[in-house]
Amino acid sequence: MRPVRNGFTAGAVIALAAGLTIGAAPAQAATPTAAEHCVDGTLTLRALQSGCTVASGSVALPDGRTFTVPAPGESVAATSSSVPGAAELPEVVVSNTGSSGVAVRIDDVWKGSSAAASAASRAAAAREATAPTATTRAAADPKCTNRSYATTGYRWAGSVQWYYNESGQKSTYAKDALRKAANAWTGTIAACGTTVTSTARNGYLRLATQAPGLTDRGGCTSSNGYSVMGWGKLPAGTLGVTCVWYDGSGVAKESDQRYATGYKWSSTAACSGGRFDTQAVATHEWGHVYGLAHVKTGTGQVMQPSGGYCDLGARTLGLGDLTGIAALY
Numbered sequence: 001m002r003p004v005r006n007g008f009t010a011g012a013v014i015a016l017a018a019g020l021t022i023g024a025a026p027a028q029a030a031t032p033t034a035a036e037h038c039v040d041g042t043l044t045l046r047a048l049q050s051g052c053t054v055a056s057g058s059v060a061l062p063d064g065r066t067f068t069v070p071a072p073g074e075s076v077a078a079t080s081s082s083v084p085g086a087a088e089l090p091e092v093v094v095s096n097t098g099s100s101g102v103a104v105r106i107d108d109v110w111k112g113s114s115a116a117a118s119a120a121s122r123a124a125a126a127r128e129a130t131a132p133t134a135t136t137r138a139a140a141d142p143k144c145t146n147r148s149y150a151t152t153g154y155r156w157a158g159s160v161q162w163y164y165n166e167s168g169q170k171s172t173y174a175k176d177a178l179r180k181a182a183n184a185w186t187g188t189i190a191a192c193g194t195t196v197t198s199t200a201r202n203g204y205l206r207l208a209t210q211a212p213g214l215t216d217r218g219g220c221t222s223s224n225g226y227s228v229m230g231w232g233k234l235p236a237g238t239l240g241v242t243c244v245w246y247d248g249s250g251v252a253k254e255s256d257q258r259y260a261t262g263y264k265w266s267s268t269a270a271c272s273g274g275r276f277d278t279q280a281v282a283t284h285e286w287g288h289v290y291g292l293a294h295v296k297t298g299t300g301q302v303m304q305p306s307g308g309y310c311d312l313g314a315r316t317l318g319l320g321d322l323t324g325i326a327a328l329y
């Protein structure tokens with residue numbers, strides 16, 4: 001039996017709608033006056049509205065998360081998975097356009113510099129316009145009949161080379177679980193009575209001591225060139241968060257993940273009792289790494305925003321997951 005899942009927001013689809021709205025907003029926002037530097041330190045969304053430029057620093061969101069502003073021309077996206085019924089952390093993209101300032105997308109709404117938001121939302125809308133419309137059919141278990149998928153707007157040009165930091169791990173099986181999760185999306189994938197070929201690739205390198213670039217509130221810090229998966233605090237209700245840094249063309253260059261130490265996790269290949277299955281949650285988080293966003297609760301896909309205890313079904317892809325990864329790669 002599949003668990004009840006709640007609390008979904010169709011981020012990518014709504015982002016398209018928001019993009020069109022903002023795109024139609026005043027073009028004079030992009031007046032060619034010389035942009036000023038923002039004040040140093042931690043910036044609010046309000047402070048970014050002027051379109052001031054940021055070479056380094058952080059932006060603080062109303063929910064308490066802070067994100068280190070990526071280098072000019074680059075963006076960072078944070079996506080997560082949550083426990084059923086918990087308030088979901090909104091999807092966030094921080095996009096530094098350089099001369100037009102910094103735009104921040106929180107679920108469906110772009111904030112920050114209006115010129116940067118217009119540019120970022122137009123780019124997102126152009127990418128989303130190629131995504132097929134989701135189809136939904138009534139079925140007892142829609143996992144193998146529902147073709148829904150959504151994309152984040154980035155993808156990898158090559159293999160995701162990654163490390164694992166076992167510090168604080170709540171599952172001795174986690175490294176193996178992550179490797180299986182990463183490989184669930186690659187190569188020849190047979191599921192739901194169909195077979196697809198995905199050119200998504202990853203390579204596990206070795207244990208690392210670098211910490212994943214995330215904060216205790218689930219924000220993303222700066223890119224350091226190492227994709228590291230590990231453990232740490234996260235807000236209540238959040239099981240895992242994936243940060244991905246990418247360039248202005250949507251080419252990803254680094255991804256870090258943090259899994260929540262505040263929950264009980266399966267410590268073997270099996271899972272029992274009030275624990276979350278490490279491999280199942282990691283399969284979802286790796287979907288984010290490769291560029292997939294959330295689909296609606298009830299679609300039966302790995303990319304639903306939340307999963308319950310020992311949700312072993314989420315170790316294997318649904319039809320929408322298969323369709324999405326094959327479309328991206």
Ligand SMILES: [Zn+2]
Nearest residue numbers: 079080081305
């Ligand atoms: Zn997620």
